[in-house]
Amino acid sequence: MSKYTELKRECYEANMELNALGLVIYTFGNVSAVDRQHxxxxxxxxxxPYETLRPEDIVMVDFDNQIVEGSLRPSSDTQTHAYLYTQWENIGGIAHTHATYSVAWAQAQRDIPIFGTTHADHLTADIPCAPPMxxxxxxxxxxxxxxIQIQDCFQERRLSHEEVPMVLVGNHGPFAWGKTAAKAVYHSKVLEAVAEMAYLxxxxxPQAPRxxxxxxxxxxxxxxGANAYYGQ
Amino acid sequence: MSKYTELKRECYEANMELNALGLVIYTFGNVSAVDRQHxxxxxxxxxxPYETLRPEDIVMVDFDNQIVEGSLRPSSDTQTHAYLYTQWENIGGIAHTHATYSVAWAQAQRDIPIFGTTHADHLTADIPCAPPMxxxxxxxxxxxxxxIQIQDCFQERRLSHEEVPMVLVGNHGPFAWGKTAAKAVYHSKVLEAVAEMAYLxxxxxPQAPRxxxxxxxxxxxxxxGANAYYGQ
Amino acid sequence: MSKYTELKRECYEANMELNALGLVIYTFGNVSAVDRQHxxxxxxxxxxPYETLRPEDIVMVDFDNQIVEGSLRPSSDTQTHAYLYTQWENIGGIAHTHATYSVAWAQAQRDIPIFGTTHADHLTADIPCAPPMxxxxxxxxxxxxxxIQIQDCFQERRLSHEEVPMVLVGNHGPFAWGKTAAKAVYHSKVLEAVAEMAYLxxxxxPQAPRxxxxxxxxxxxxxxGANAYYGQ
Amino acid sequence: MSKYTELKRECYEANMELNALGLVIYTFGNVSAVDRQHxxxxxxxxxxPYETLRPEDIVMVDFDNQIVEGSLRPSSDTQTHAYLYTQWENIGGIAHTHATYSVAWAQAQRDIPIFGTTHADHLTADIPCAPPMxxxxxxxxxxxxxxIQIQDCFQERRLSHEEVPMVLVGNHGPFAWGKTAAKAVYHSKVLEAVAEMAYLxxxxxPQAPRxxxxxxxxxxxxxxGANAYYGQ
Known part of the structure; x- marks a missing residue:
């Protein structure tokens, strides 16, 4: 039995959740979960396809994009994940989708303005749309x-990846991340909900204020915040 | 066994209905049910999360926001509920959601005009959007x-909370109420349906008349009305 | 056992289909099925509510709106059904909904233009919106x-109720009819689909041609047509 | 047992998938699967209706539109399928739907611009809208x-049916094709998703660039491409 069985299962479940939440169809999208120790x-x-995906199909890859374990080819977006993991050392999972409203804003090449408390419950800034490369x-x-394009966007705008755990890549679609793969999926869903609300x-x-x-x-x-009183 | 078991179950079921009706995702939203006698x-x-919520998790709170029974922290919006219960003595339940179309109107800072009979079947006025505080x-x-902001809005516009059992809080989202918690959830769903129809x-x-x-x-x-002939 | 058991079941099933198709929520909407012989x-x-509706709850009413059988009060829209049955002697069922896109066009007080073959597969004219009374x-x-308002609209525009089996009542919503109650529900669903497509x-x-x-x-x-080759 | 049992089942399953994916209602739409050898x-x-369709109901037709096997009348669109099969000899399946967003673009008589990578993952050109006949x-x-109208559109625009496996027929709706009937359905679903994203x-x-x-x-x-690295 693989020593990565638990991580693979966490990754598998996060991917399946992407599908269950309606954020992807067919083979679109991908989620990863990191093991910092190794x-x-x-x-x-x-x-x-998500319909046939099994926990043992999940591929283990190092930060140089070399396959460590697994018989299948990893996601074509693997190098994007690897780059972000090496740059942002406190994130534990990354999710990429082609969710409808998120993609629409990315294709419109527009940041999603912070219009309400649903947005502010999760982040304090407009959701940035990185320009096409x-x-x-x-x-x-x-x-x-x-x-690199994602990180450059955050540096230029002086955004913290901890406070803004999501981005749109212009003409492409959303990436989101978090402490865990499950949290990355959560942020993907919140992004999609906020994207739909902002559109409406x-x-x-058309003159709605921020x-x-x-x-x-x-x-x-x-x-x-330091004195947070939401949750348990 | 708690003497509030029945009220907790009523509250629990109203909360679960919020989720079943698609008005909330994750941990968003909350419903309360009042016991006027106590x-x-x-x-x-x-x-x-609604997925793991159990009837015994429901928290009993008094109108001074003190926990009377329960091991969990009550909703962060508890004081809004408490204030409205003390001001409007004939309501039995309150619901708060982040439903998509309701939030969109709140973010647009616009009242929802009364455009049709679906709206008039439930209330006689535009659905008010209280300004941001x-x-x-x-x-x-x-x-x-x-x-206070909600009540001020109703006073300034001379609206009756009995005839208008719902409100949008600008940039935030909807609150709705009724004789029971179930009725508050019903009004939340009607509000969302009316909000979508008015948007379309x-x-x-764009010149559609009221x-x-x-x-x-x-x-x-x-x-x-006094001579109502709808229903049984 | 009632001699109307079969008709009640037909009516019951058509009503439940309204709900299953997502054309109504809660207690909104109603379908009737006629017995011309009696x-x-x-x-x-x-x-x-549809959730608790049973076949034996269906009410039998004559064309003067008198209850012939049943312990419950019939739909508040019963007289609209009765009037149309007396005027249009070859229809067998009528359905009324508050479906989202149909209501939006009714509230906009606009006919639905015939934009495509999905529409023309079912009727040859714009779907009329009768003015508010x-x-x-x-x-x-x-x-x-x-x-009367519905029939007047058809007479003024020289529309045939056989070729145009549906109408919007301004500021209210859609009515549809057909040879049977099931066909009336079918036309309600087609109307909703066509209404959404025309909106989009x-x-x-905005200059899309008819x-x-x-x-x-x-x-x-x-x-x-006389030489129809669709279907079996 | 028919020698076409397997092909009929493939065709049946592709048709049922059309329904499961929400691309059709009632009896709308159709999929075919070709046997080049025969x-x-x-x-x-x-x-x-899809609800009652059975594998043995599928009709076998030759390229002259003659029924070879089956007791039911084939789709009214059969001749469109036959024509495309004779013209494009390397396609194995064709699907036709009345999916909402695809039809809306067809009714608007507009090509769907290539706005993002979801589109480019599948084809390199705008999705053409053939003019009404x-x-x-x-x-x-x-x-x-x-x-003929579809093929003329591809010839005039010098499009390859292999690189652009889908089309809108103006005022009507989408046709899509592929190596198999299942692939034709896949392209129909991708078209609908891309159509919704482009609309949003x-x-x-409104000035979003291609x-x-x-x-x-x-x-x-x-x-x-020759060096494709997506998939297994």
Missing amino acids: GLFAIKPSGV RDELIEGNYEHNTG TLQIN LKDSLIRKHYERKH | GLFAIKPSGV RDELIEGNYEHNTG TLQIN LKDSLIRKHYERKH | GLFAIKPSGV RDELIEGNYEHNTG TLQIN LKDSLIRKHYERKH | GLFAIKPSGV RDELIEGNYEHNTG TLQIN LKDSLIRKHYERKH
């Missing part, structure tokens, strides 16, 4: 460069 | 002040 | 007058 | 001429 991560195999980066090591808000009132700072702080702090 | 109410514990109220006792109506015809007074009166009266 | 019809009782008709025998069509292209006459004729005739 | 194809019978073609052999994209940003060429090539090639 310097590797579990990730969905490429092009395998320059041609030489696309034609080079594309998936690795997608990771602008349809009802949420005021006091409400952003209040809602974020009551859930995530 | 001056306290049952409410969902904070941050507990002033900064000092947000930074003060926020949840208590949310209750304006997309099809429902004429004779139709508002007719539909409301046949369901709720 | 001059009466079976209809849903007023205000009874005059105040004296609303304050009079409202439900009876709703029937105008969002994508379907050309040759295509309207072709699609309608291949399904309903 | 020069015939299996297709859904006309007007049979001229009146004499509609009044002639309509379904055969629908096939334009609502959020995907840049380098990204189109990258995403298409990594899945379908």
